[in-house]
Amino acid sequence: MAEYRKVKVSKGSGGWGGPLTIAPSDDRPIIACITGGGIHPVAQRIADLTGGEAFDAFKSTVKFDRMACAVIDCGGTARVGVYPMKGVMTIDVHPTSPAGPLARFITEDKFVSGVKPDNVEEV
């Protein structure tokens, strides 16, 4: 049994939503990074502080029901909606707001944007 800790993730400059509490568990240990170009510093910081496992979802497969959260660098239309729709806490490093066909799934309790590593704090 791994020991996990919680973090609070707040919106950054120009961002929207949150704050979210990210709490990995044995069922959901994965800090999924869906950004391309490796593990984003925001995902790495969440993993470092919580004890969760940072994971590059473009390199290998991870089921969304194993994700403690999804870190995305979405420009505002697709990824912003898909992960909240799947019930995954979603952290966008770009300052986006709900938009697009999936906007109805993007809610303050599931989504936060404009996040930089400094917006991730220990609880």
Next chain:
Amino acid sequence: MTAGQVKYHSVVVSVGEMAEEFRSAGILVLFGEGVPEELADVSVVHRADTTTGGLAPGDVVVIRDERIEVLAVGDVANENLSNLGHLVLKRNGETAAALPGDVCATEGPLPALVPGDEITIVAPGGSR
């Protein structure tokens, strides 16, 4: 053949179940192969064989019989395209990108894509 330089050429591999929901809103969502399954559900997954340079206003996206002129390119759109084969094309007639990932284009229909269809992006120039 289309005049101008081919910047990007790709072939459709699969079309997600929810891609139609985006298409009916005038939005084409592309992702390159290897995209996680939950994103493939909402997108057109493709395999690019030519990727030279990023998108710029004035470029033309050719899918099926439609020639779609690019009007505006968001700040992260080209980064998305080169990193992930990810493109969000909106036929909204806007000349400024409202969202950083947006590529805005002339208004008009977005053809439904099927596996095997080609996606070509052509830069203006040459004999037109």
